[in-house]
Amino acid sequence: MKLNKLILSFISAIAILFSTSVVSFAKVVGDKIVLGAAISLTGKYSSNGVHTQNGYNMAVDRINSMGGVKVGGKTYKFEIIYYDDESNPKRAAQLAERLISQDGVEFMLGPYSSGLTKAIAPVTEKYGVPMVEANGASRSLFTKGYKYLFAVLAPANLYLDVAIETAVELNGGKGVRIAQAFEQDAFSQDVRLGILDAAERTGSEIIIDDKLPKELNDMAATLVKVKQMKPDVLVVSGHTKGALTAIRQIAEMKVDVPMLAMTHCDAAKLSKQHGKNSQYALCASQWHKSLTYKDNFFKDGMTYAADFQKEFGYDPPYQSAESSAALLVFKDAFERANSFDQKKVRDALAATNMQTFYGNIKFAPGGQNVDKPMVLFQVMCDGSGKCENKVVAPLKWASAKLIHPIPKWSER
Amino acid sequence: MDFMVFQYPMITVQACLDGILLGVLFALIAYGMALQWGVMNIINIAQGDLVILGGYIAYFMYLYGIHPAWGVIVSPFIMYFVGIGIYKLVINKVVDRDLFISILATFGISILFMQLMNFAFGADVVLANSGYGTTFLFDSNVVLPNSKIFSAVVSILFAICLVIYMKKSKLGRAIRATAQNARAAKILGVDTEKVYAATFGINAALCGVAGALISITFTIHPYMGLPYTIRSFMIVIVAGLGNLPGVALSGMGLGVFEEFADYLLGTEFRIGSVFLLLVLILVYRRFKLSRKREYLK
Numbered sequence: 208m209k210l211n212k213l214i215l216s217f218i219s220a221i222a223i224l225f226s227t228s229v230v231s232f233a234k235v236v237g238d239k240i241v242l243g244a245a246i247s248l249t250g251k252y253s254s255n256g257v258h259t260q261n262g263y264n265m266a267v268d269r270i271n272s273m274g275g276v277k278v279g280g281k282t283y284k285f286e287i288i289y290y291d292d293e294s295n296p297k298r299a300a301q302l303a304e305r306l307i308s309q310d311g312v313e314f315m316l317g318p319y320s321s322g323l324t325k326a327i328a329p330v331t332e333k334y335g336v337p338m339v340e341a342n343g344a345s346r347s348l349f350t351k352g353y354k355y356l357f358a359v360l361a362p363a364n365l366y367l368d369v370a371i372e373t374a375v376e377l378n379g380g381k382g383v384r385i386a387q388a389f390e391q392d393a394f395s396q397d398v399r400l401g402i403l404d405a406a407e408r409t410g411s412e413i414i415i416d417d418k419l420p421k422e423l424n425d426m427a428a429t430l431v432k433v434k435q436m437k438p439d440v441l442v443v444s445g446h447t448k449g450a451l452t453a454i455r456q457i458a459e460m461k462v463d464v465p466m467l468a469m470t471h472c473d474a475a476k477l478s479k480q481h482g483k484n485s486q487y488a489l490c491a492s493q494w495h496k497s498l499t500y501k502d503n504f505f506k507d508g509m510t511y512a513a514d515f516q517k518e519f520g521y522d523p524p525y526q527s528a529e530s531s532a533a534l535l536v537f538k539d540a541f542e543r544a545n546s547f548d549q550k551k552v553r554d555a556l557a558a559t560n561m562q563t564f565y566g567n568i569k570f571a572p573g574g575q576n577v578d579k580p581m582v583l584f585q586v587m588c589d590g591s592g593k594c595e596n597k598v599v600a601p602l603k604w605a606s607a608k609l610i611h612p613i614p615k616w617s618e619r
Numbered sequence: 620m621d622f623m624v625f626q627y628p629m630i631t632v633q634a635c636l637d638g639i640l641l642g643v644l645f646a647l648i649a650y651g652m653a654l655q656w657g658v659m660n661i662i663n664i665a666q667g668d669l670v671i672l673g674g675y676i677a678y679f680m681y682l683y684g685i686h687p688a689w690g691v692i693v694s695p696f697i698m699y700f701v702g703i704g705i706y707k708l709v710i711n712k713v714v715d716r717d718l719f720i721s722i723l724a725t726f727g728i729s730i731l732f733m734q735l736m737n738f739a740f741g742a743d744v745v746l747a748n749s750g751y752g753t754t755f756l757f758d759s760n761v762v763l764p765n766s767k768i769f770s771a772v773v774s775i776l777f778a779i780c781l782v783i784y785m786k787k788s789k790l791g792r793a794i795r796a797t798a799q800n801a802r803a804a805k806i807l808g809v810d811t812e813k814v815y816a817a818t819f820g821i822n823a824a825l826c827g828v829a830g831a832l833i834s835i836t837f838t839i840h841p842y843m844g845l846p847y848t849i850r851s852f853m854i855v856i857v858a859g860l861g862n863l864p865g866v867a868l869s870g871m872g873l874g875v876f877e878e879f880a881d882y883l884l885g886t887e888f889r890i891g892s893v894f895l896l897l898v899l900i901l902v903y904r905r906f907k908l909s910r911k912r913e914y915l916k
Binding site for chain 2: 252417420423424427446448451452456461475484
């Protein structure tokens, strides 16, 4: 008897759930534009997933409180339906299906990470749902001919080639000797391709080319080779664990290398938590708060950072800034399309040419943003051991001069 | 293939030393596994996750300004009770059952722990800085981080303490008696239930020590447990249950093997080569692995 009751209540609960979810959402309800997003709130990407969500929410609140989106003489407000994709590509694709076919969402925001964006893009493409994404930088996203995918960030192959070019420039235009270690995931391998291109362009030579495993926590072997071969530049990319492992072991093994270039330094909180050990590391970043881009909603990077700090209690990583920018792009496109027709919005997105606090945004036919260069910052410490990220390249935005070559450990 | 490791003799020395220091740490984890496998006939898939949890304890001490080296004292203490808790909740229900049931149960615990740690501590990779500096050998051609040396020394100390404890103490004798013949021990007045709980607790405590050392020497992350389980599993099947010198030796052997695989095949095959070795050894020992409980000497 008890079991029957339980089953009955379970079935009715499901029925209620279904009935509400099917009827309540459509693309534009009353004065609301409903966007859908699958975000990693649990699982291995959960910290960056939360940064992404905070960025989205911050922009939604700001745009809504500053008058919303004006389409056809009427004002609309943004609203986002979030689902947790558990950092799992399969789940992300399912949720995209669900958002589109059950919840009736007609415009999507991207998830966190290249891998998950790759899983979702075929779904949004199939249904012709425009997606503005802010956290998938892998080059392969932009070579598949997707028509409905737009990324506000620079593609992964551009992350570190500035570093190689800077090194060559400092070497009097002559090629340099590069040692590199990359994790074997879509993103890091794209960063690697960028380095290979840059090496070829500048006549540089790659003398160590190591691949790092997913379970990386020891790269001593690579560093021993670096010690023996003495390259001019060491490039490491393997998300947060790559950055942390490299910084720890370079400091412990006292590896001297004139230039150390990495990704994910701010996600790994290098300058805050690992101070002196991370000093002089060069880091690729999509955004830095000291950049002087401007818009009407967040004013500029510094104001954005201060507002974000007030709202969420921490300094915004670039993952949050680019996520906020995605909403600004959507607003702009809706207003220019002056319609909620998916095709018209898509065409308006493709014609985007604007400046946000995060940077200029203009999409190439493949969907990547071609108008925003990457920035390089260097971890710099003052006498008291307090360390900060300072932008050193491109020169236009630089707030400090690059320290090169990195002083030897024995002289620090 | 990259033969650099043989071209420069100093790299060979470096690889061997790195491997041995690493292997001692693996051996400590493996010894815990061998102990409870021998006593309770349970293969603990959650071994690596206990290690990581121990690491987080040291990491949090570091965050609150306590030197993470104290973690090797605090972490086993806390982990002992975590171990007893797991035993009371789950393990005591599977201890006399089929080996397969225990694998399933501990696999479940492993998944639960991973997700809980991810939920509680976040998905970031973390580490605790010991600030121990570096030792240079052979004209600074060989570099050993002192944290690695520290972790090897602590592992050896704990292993020695444990051996003495097992030999001399009342509980140690009871554990050994239970491992030899649980029924006979029970008849002779050993409270086997208590012995099982203590064994699982001691195993968890060893994992706690190892975890604290890993947070000082390497990095920790909620999902990094499995490679440690696999390694200790492998060390135990190579060495056999209850063979402490064997565990230590095969641990160091595995460490050196990993380092050389790293140099020869590339870092990406480091863990892969461990799995391959495991398969080879399993095939080799297929007939030798007896299903019965082996004796803990």
